[in-house]
Amino acid sequence: MSTKQDRILIFGAGVIGSMYAIKLIEAGCEVTLFARSYRYKSLRENGLQYMDNGTVRSLKVNVIDTLEDDDVYDYIFVTVRYDRSDSALLALKDNQSKNIVTMTSNSRGFSSWLNIVGDRLLPAFPGFGGQIKDGVLHARFLPKIIAATAFGEINGVMTERIENLAKIFKTAKLPYVIKKDMEAYLITHSVSDIAMLSFLQTENKIIDKKTVEARNTARKITVSLKAHLKAIQKAGVVIDPPMLKIVLHLPNFILDFFFMTWLRTKMVRDMMLPDYANNANNEIVQLSNDLVKFLSQNDIKIKT
Structure with missing residues (x-):
């Protein structure tokens, strides 16, 4: 054609x-x-x-x-x-x-x-x-x-x-x-987004630059990402892309460093703009709620 x-x-x-x-x-x-x-x-x-x-x-x-x-x-x-x-x-x-x-x-x-x-x-x-x-x-x-x-x-x-x-x-x-396996790919991508973008808002307010660059923010992403990946894996979802499986085996401090670097990029600064942050938050909330429902079908809870 x-x-x-x-x-x-x-x-x-x-x-x-x-x-x-x-x-x-x-x-x-x-x-x-x-x-x-x-x-x-x-x-x-x-x-x-x-x-x-x-x-x-x-x-x-x-x-x-x-x-x-x-x-x-x-x-x-x-x-x-x-x-x-x-x-x-x-x-x-x-x-x-x-x-x-x-x-x-x-x-x-x-x-x-x-x-x-x-x-x-x-x-x-x-x-x-x-x-x-x-x-x-x-x-x-x-x-x-x-x-x-x-x-x-x-x-x-x-x-x-x-x-x-x-x-x-x-x-x-x-x-x-x-x-x-598009289902596995999309669910894996969803948990990555949930872990990495949930930080954009806290207490219904867009996060400030100082909080973004704090190591504690990077650690929250690290812990959340590992917990979500373990949960979907337990539910029988094949992690795709496969390279994300490495995340489960890396020490937290290495992932913390990676996310601290990422959180200082222009990409993240753009994400903190009101229109993007508010829209992203709406999507992440829906993704997170639906993921919880999906996991609950297998009696699995996300442990952070």
Whole structure:
């Protein structure tokens, strides 16, 4: 299948959706962005604005704020936060497109998503991040060994739609990896996020710089991450990526040093900005609550 024939809807015009839109448009795909309120207006009036080597550029993009059931796409990428995933899928329930790619975390498994969209579901996870400031996308790309878009069938089988999606990503020069166990991958990623991002807020307030840089904050992340990884492993979840298994065997002081260094990076400073911190907190709370429910099915509690 030629990428020029691929019709793609990106449901969610935030950081992740905008980044995929840029890459896929450049690859020749027919891309439409679904956006709401101020983001829809901004995209209509200014195009998709993004920072490129210090220069703000604008890319013309087709944007809609209403989706008809018979408006069919080869793939719909759902690029919303986890706490908004159910409502997004419900909005797509009656649309006739056959492939719905969920680009978000998941700490509970796929049963609720399958109940909404059935076997159209294709779980995935984005391979980059960033933020939108004053309507301009500031992308943050990481080396493929650290972050690549992951996707795969729930049953791990290689299908035609997986092969076609891989071709699209290859043409768009987007690093990707095909996973045989997306549930394990997403749950592992969720516990990493829960451990590493829960520190953003304390007592309903965004954490301050002094507290961030305290060794005690790094130790909390270390203890939390180990406890969460042990819990999901006990529940029969295969830790993926496998390199995270090393965390369980490293002395705490080594992990403390790693997290103390990470907590001083620009990435973390950006995460402390109100919009990001508040939105991230909503997602982390939902991920954490659903993980507890998932573990409770196996009578497992997280011991910190």
